[in-house]
Amino acid sequence: MAEAAVAGNGAEAKMRVWRGDASGGEFRDYTVPLQEGMVVLDVIHAIQAMHAGDLAVRWNCKAGKCGSCSAEVNGKPRLMCMTRMNTFEPGETITVAPIKTFPLIRDLVTDVSYNYEKAKTIPPFKPKPKEADGTRRMYQEDIDRVQEFHKCIECYLCQDVCHVIRDHDDNKPSFAGPRFFVRVASLEMHPLDTDDRLEFLRNEAGLGFCNITKCCTEVCPEHIKITDNSIIPMKERVVTRFYDPIARLLGALGGKKS
Amino acid sequence: MAGESYETHDYDVVVVGAGGAGLRAGIEAHDKGCKTAIICKSLLGKAHTVMAEGGIAAAMGNVWPEDNWKVHFRDTMRGGKLLNNWRMAQIHAQQAPDRVLELEEWGALFDRTDEGLILQRDFGGHRYARLAHVGDRTGLEMIRTLQQRAVALGIDVFMECNIQHLLMNDGRVTGAIGYWRESGELIVFNCKAVVLATGGSGKCWQVTSNSWEYSGDGMGMAMEVGADLIDMEKVQFHPTGMVWPPSVRGILVTEGVRGDGGTLLNSEGERFMFNYISDFFKAETADNETEADAWYQDKKNNRRTPDLLPRDEVARAINAEVKAGRGTEHGGVYLDIANRRDAEYIMRRLPSMYHQFKELADVDITKEAMEVGPTCHYIMGGVRVDADTSATTVEGLYAAGEVAGGLHGANRLGGNSLSDLLVFGRIAGGSAADYALGAAAAAAPDAAEVDRLTTLMLEPFTDRGEENPYAIHMDLQRTMHNLVGIIRTESEMLKAMEEIAVYKERAARVKVEGGRRFNPGWHLALDLRCLLGVAEAATLSALECKESRGGHTRDDYPDPDSKYGSVNVVTRKQNGTISVSLEPLPEMPEELRKIVEEQV
Numbered sequence: 045m046a047e048a049a050v051a052g053n054g055a056e057a058k059m060r061v062w063r064g065d066a067s068g069g070e071f072r073d074y075t076v077p078l079q080e081g082m083v084v085l086d087v088i089h090a091i092q093a094m095h096a097g098d099l100a101v102r103w104n105c106k107a108g109k110c111g112s113c114s115a116e117v118n119g120k121p122r123l124m125c126m127t128r129m130n131t132f133e134p135g136e137t138i139t140v141a142p143i144k145t146f147p148l149i150r151d152l153v154t155d156v157s158y159n160y161e162k163a164k165t166i167p168p169f170k171p172k173p174k175e176a177d178g179t180r181r182m183y184q185e186d187i188d189r190v191q192e193f194h195k196c197i198e199c200y201l202c203q204d205v206c207h208v209i210r211d212h213d214d215n216k217p218s219f220a221g222p223r224f225f226v227r228v229a230s231l232e233m234h235p236l237d238t239d240d241r242l243e244f245l246r247n248e249a250g251l252g253f254c255n256i257t258k259c260c261t262e263v264c265p266e267h268i269k270i271t272d273n274s275i276i277p278m279k280e281r282v283v284t285r286f287y288d289p290i291a292r293l294l295g296a297l298g299g300k301k302s
Numbered sequence: 303m304a305g306e307s308y309e310t311h312d313y314d315v316v317v318v319g320a321g322g323a324g325l326r327a328g329i330e331a332h333d334k335g336c337k338t339a340i341i342c343k344s345l346l347g348k349a350h351t352v353m354a355e356g357g358i359a360a361a362m363g364n365v366w367p368e369d370n371w372k373v374h375f376r377d378t379m380r381g382g383k384l385l386n387n388w389r390m391a392q393i394h395a396q397q398a399p400d401r402v403l404e405l406e407e408w409g410a411l412f413d414r415t416d417e418g419l420i421l422q423r424d425f426g427g428h429r430y431a432r433l434a435h436v437g438d439r440t441g442l443e444m445i446r447t448l449q450q451r452a453v454a455l456g457i458d459v460f461m462e463c464n465i466q467h468l469l470m471n472d473g474r475v476t477g478a479i480g481y482w483r484e485s486g487e488l489i490v491f492n493c494k495a496v497v498l499a500t501g502g503s504g505k506c507w508q509v510t511s512n513s514w515e516y517s518g519d520g521m522g523m524a525m526e527v528g529a530d531l532i533d534m535e536k537v538q539f540h541p542t543g544m545v546w547p548p549s550v551r552g553i554l555v556t557e558g559v560r561g562d563g564g565t566l567l568n569s570e571g572e573r574f575m576f577n578y579i580s581d582f583f584k585a586e587t588a589d590n591e592t593e594a595d596a597w598y599q600d601k602k603n604n605r606r607t608p609d610l611l612p613r614d615e616v617a618r619a620i621n622a623e624v625k626a627g628r629g630t631e632h633g634g635v636y637l638d639i640a641n642r643r644d645a646e647y648i649m650r651r652l653p654s655m656y657h658q659f660k661e662l663a664d665v666d667i668t669k670e671a672m673e674v675g676p677t678c679h680y681i682m683g684g685v686r687v688d689a690d691t692s693a694t695t696v697e698g699l700y701a702a703g704e705v706a707g708g709l710h711g712a713n714r715l716g717g718n719s720l721s722d723l724l725v726f727g728r729i730a731g732g733s734a735a736d737y738a739l740g741a742a743a744a745a746a747p748d749a750a751e752v753d754r755l756t757t758l759m760l761e762p763f764t765d766r767g768e769e770n771p772y773a774i775h776m777d778l779q780r781t782m783h784n785l786v787g788i789i790r791t792e793s794e795m796l797k798a799m800e801e802i803a804v805y806k807e808r809a810a811r812v813k814v815e816g817g818r819r820f821n822p823g824w825h826l827a828l829d830l831r832c833l834l835g836v837a838e839a840a841t842l843s844a845l846e847c848k849e850s851r852g853g854h855t856r857d858d859y860p861d862p863d864s865k866y867g868s869v870n871v872v873t874r875k876q877n878g879t880i881s882v883s884l885e886p887l888p889e890m891p892e893e894l895r896k897i898v899e900e901q902v
Contacts, residue, residue: 065819081547081663093772097823098816102345104513107553107658109442110348126661149484150820160346160461168454169409180406181418187411191436194411194443198347234409 111199202260229274321349323703324499326727354441355556357433359717382711389689401724476744486818508783522832533683543677564639634675692730702730712852767811
């Protein structure tokens, strides 16, 4: 790790930040004093306070827990609050751009409403009846894998890097994206859930578009194994249900959820 | 600027805020048949609740069958130094378990006991392991569950919409006005009832665990329409925030670290909390390390470790250690779990803390101690509400969660916030709905009033001066940190009042660059109004309250004074000036008093 700069000492952060909106814009250069421990989001805030009060950026927790401050830092999709300045070379100019897959609103803020619309389409949790004693009993080993999916902070970096929509805007209406495959997996593998979302996955959600390049898994700041643990098992279920003749026969005889 | 255009929406109930309280209120109002809107400043699911770590306090008795609502009630009252609204504390303790189980019905997955039930963990001030949790990311589970429930019910959500003022008609609240952050366009809601669920005002202080959203909006707006605020001087400084590096100073380190066995040490390696056990907690706190360590496994035969005294006690102790020269290099103390629990346990129980320290401070908490110190975390005070209905003192206006005062008294116990959100979010949403269903339709808002407010909101774009909103905010935070911080004294607070007055003048001369489209400089310029209003109310309350108790410590009045032991400090704004008065607390019934006073 390059020790770029230590507190005070006159060290500076050189930044190139996208300014503009849907009608156009440009990268602009800013220089602000660098302090020890700073993350990219701190530097963006310093630019706001010192040079550009109207620089648009989303943020909330500043601790990697809310998933608001997604951006492309030196071309890599990242949470700005978890990207330390000392991971860059001293004196390097750092480029910060908005995430590319969603329409630009202004500066570093994009219109992520696509995700909120997709969320509305997912068939909700449908629990089975309670135990005879009125409780809900689930064992830790049975929920570990679902708890992994619940770690998602909805930063939409997985959506941002997914080729299906990053390079093909016209796929958006028929593709839910990795975030929502994780969400559906969390419901499908929930020990209490009784609904069946395989038809939904195959049709509305467009699971078949995914060609498992694992780009989503690589950028996940929560290290959720999106492809291996959610997408692939669900693809297998869809194949078994809709394309395996024996399973289809058994399905017709009353089998449902695996 | 009169005649500025705005869009208008009609609802029965408008909920301002989409954290735990707002979402739960919206769900309840919707379920009662009201046309309901939930309005939030950020994207849905990003509210401060998402950052809550340790858990939800609820006496379910899954780990310790001895636990029940009475014990939880007693712990809450004693943690709050008996300044709590007893009825709120009772309702809270009684209803919290049902609210947790309800989340499970909506898909939440809490960590489990060996019997397959919801696991509960130890936390400060709770006699038994009581916090339902998911590792150290309980708030995320809670907000996601509520968010998905609200979406499944089809409740209208207005995201990135910032409510600025409440609208009144005939002495009742009949709407709200604000702006869309994305476009900068103005928006008016006409409704029969408003629920405030806007959280706190921690952004008045410099070192804080709170996000930009915590600008005191709900308290400020309520004050503007004449609602009472109570106990605004009671501010919780969480004992364990990060202290190094400077850019992360204030970020929360969950109390779960101590709940799971972590201990506080000074620079001499001493477990100093044994030196800070107040008389109030002496009978129930271990006075030696052997007993303290044994308590984690055997609560019947051992007393609680002083590391888990209520937060106000621990924050003051850390402050005193640092002041006495026994602090760490960066002005904190050590919090060590590496030498107390094995790495596998730490990674399973505290994954976010591991991640946070590793990524932001280059510290491996399974191998090294953390450096921690107090950070402004929570406001116990807030809008005065009726315990059974969450109604404020203004008709048609309800409040729940951190924005409301009363439940936590002088100091909130960890874990009692998430349960507060659920219990009183539901009550506020339900009461607002009941009121709305019985109320006459609201008259259209007064056009002149709407004009006045739109002009106010757009004023920062007019040519009034050269003041930078970011600079004013930073100055205010420094003032509150230095002069109205953990330890207070009259002369410093009088100075703070003078400085706040200067900031108000400067705020009137703010210059905003750029246009109305997603402009954070403009947003902050508008936020200054509530930030300054709440800072003023807190300072005035703190001046009036000449004693030390819970989240209010005076250097010039270092002891509790019985004069303040049974009153609320009430602030209210009339004709543009804030007045402060002492008003008696509701009297606790005899059977509850017995529970509180019982020795264990």
